[in-house]
Amino acid sequence: MTRVPKSMALYERALQLIPGGTQLISRRPNRVAYGVSPIYAVEAKGARFRDVDGNEYIDWISGIGAILLGYADPVVDDAVKEQISKGTMYSVNHELEIELAEELCDCIPCAEMVRYAKSGGEACAMAVRIARGATGKDLILFCGYHGWHDWYLAANLAEEASLNSHLFPGIEPIGVPKALAGTALPFPGGDLMALAEMLEQHKGRVAAIMMEPLRSEVPAPDYLSGVQQLAKEHGAVLIFDEVSAGLRFGMGGAQGFLGVTPDLAVFAKSISNGYPMAAVVGRRDVMEPAARMFISSTYWSDTIGLRAALTTLKEARRRNVSSQLWKFGAELKSSLNAAAAACGLSAECIGIDVHPAMHFKVPGEMRSEVTTLYIQEMAKRGCHGYASFYLNAAQGSSELEQTTQAAKETFTIIAESIAANNVASKLECSLQKDAFRRLVR
Ligand SMILES: Cc1ncc(COP(=O)(O)O)c(C=O)c1O
Numbered sequence: 001m002t003r004v005p006k007s008m009a010l011y012e013r014a015l016q017l018i019p020g021g022t023q024l025i026s027r028r029p030n031r032v033a034y035g036v037s038p039i040y041a042v043e044a045k046g047a048r049f050r051d052v053d054g055n056e057y058i059d060w061i062s063g064i065g066a067i068l069l070g071y072a073d074p075v076v077d078d079a080v081k082e083q084i085s086k087g088t089m090y091s092v093n094h095e096l097e098i099e100l101a102e103e104l105c106d107c108i109p110c111a112e113m114v115r116y117a118k119s120g121g122e123a124c125a126m127a128v129r130i131a132r133g134a135t136g137k138d139l140i141l142f143c144g145y146h147g148w149h150d151w152y153l154a155a156n157l158a159e160e161a162s163l164n165s166h167l168f169p170g171i172e173p174i175g176v177p178k179a180l181a182g183t184a185l186p187f188p189g190g191d192l193m194a195l196a197e198m199l200e201q202h203k204g205r206v207a208a209i210m211m212e213p214l215r216s217e218v219p220a221p222d223y224l225s226g227v228q229q230l231a232k233e234h235g236a237v238l239i240f241d242e243v244s245a246g247l248r249f250g251m252g253g254a255q256g257f258l259g260v261t262p263d264l265a266v267f268a269k270s271i272s273n274g275y276p277m278a279a280v281v282g283r284r285d286v287m288e289p290a291a292r293m294f295i296s297s298t299y300w301s302d303t304i305g306l307r308a309a310l311t312t313l314k315e316a317r318r319r320n321v322s323s324q325l326w327k328f329g330a331e332l333k334s335s336l337n338a339a340a341a342a343c344g345l346s347a348e349c350i351g352i353d354v355h356p357a358m359h360f361k362v363p364g365e366m367r368s369e370v371t372t373l374y375i376q377e378m379a380k381r382g383c384h385g386y387a388s389f390y391l392n393a394a395q396g397s398s399e400l401e402q403t404t405q406a407a408k409e410t411f412t413i414i415a416e417s418i419a420a421n422n423v424a425s426k427l428e429c430s431l432q433k434d435a436f437r438r439l440v441r
Helices: 005-017 074-084 097-109 120-135 192-201 221-232 253-258 284-292 305-317 321-342 364-380 396-420
Strands: 041-045 048-051 058-059 113-116 139-144 184-186 206-211 237-240 263-267 279-284 347-350 357-360
Touching: 058 396, 074 305, 097 113, 097 305, 113 120, 113 139, 113 284, 113 305, 120 139, 120 206, 120 237, 120 263, 120 279, 120 284, 139 192, 139 284, 192 221, 206 221, 237 253, 253 263, 263 305, 305 321, 321 347, 357 364, 364 396
Parallel strands: 139 184, 139 206, 206 237, 237 263
Antiparallel strands: 041 048, 048 058, 113 279, 263 279, 347 357
16 A cells, blocks of 8 residues: 555656656655655645645655745745736846856856756756857767767667766667667776876867766865866867756856856856756856857747846845755754764765765675665655755754654664564665766866
8 A cells, every 4th residue: 555646646647648757867756765756746845845645754865956045935936927017028138147157257256148948957958059169079988977869868878888987877868869879988097097088099089078066065175276277288179067056066067166257158057946947057158159059949038037036146146055965964964964873874975065975884795785775764754865865955953853853763673674674575666776977076
């Protein structure tokens, strides 16, 4: 008997009508505790949402990273509603495009010019087009996940397992033209020598080096400046994908936090608090040639996303959101670490404070079971998440308290079942499937 019968029934219906059941792989129910975790939401406010079965949860995934200020933020939503009352898009342009570009150029170190899109993957594809167009070269060297488009999945045409350590195993490039084989090659994050060797091997052919500058850990000192130097030496455009990192690290994004300024950067998700919006920003000499490239789409001028992004940026600055998240993340980590110690569980909440994650110190073959049990028991106690945490500014002391209490109970169950060697028998669901595995240091 499932605890989420309405979610399960809806998912059955979805599978009949929607190939794969969901639009985003991270929303597939096998990413969490299938049959225990919620699959369908009806509403969300602040740090919490309610599912179709009437359960309330603290959302530790924050809309897969898209929610920065909190769900249904009144300031952003009021601005959007006012915009809707004036019409959302026109046959001509709107000044908001320029205002948002000015704001982004004020915030983001590399931003001198800006183009818009609606999703992270789309903006990554745009950045790649601009880099190829500006350099006249074709090859992309990349590290990490950058969306679903052909340019990226082409990496798995050359060698089936290419993306295994960058995305998640088993992604097949079905439907990606075979002619693209060899046009995008992954490099291992954190290994400057390996990147230097690849650049030598493909000398004169590399249009761009594309990477997430960081996600859950700060890169080793000098790594990113080393990448920057190599890009410069080889005439390749350095692109930082900040779709998931974004404004959580500060108003200057991850690049501002790390002090390394790329040539181009991609932002989406957190810049507009859940409304569809993305931007490619970058240095004038790299961006300007885009004027002659065919990069054009009707909805990129939609004023809902523009208004939401402009208001989110201003509110994030006014409320000093990033500092709040750094402080809150540190508190969350220390509360969970104290809870694990009190329960005698060998586990640690690790990683950068704005993007912490639970690490269970168990043998590799047990990790998947323990992680699934953690997700399952936390869900039963009103905490929805993976083993990692996406913070937003609506999370506060009541979320911290409830989550710490839920973790104490969950950690006790895990510790006891490890001691009794019966973790699997505690699972009320199938094993959770690996979340995105990203090569970022
Ligand atoms: C680093 C990174 N790039 C690109 C994307 C793709 O963004 P979207 O899902 O909005 O297309 C994601 C999504 O998780 C991401 O984390």
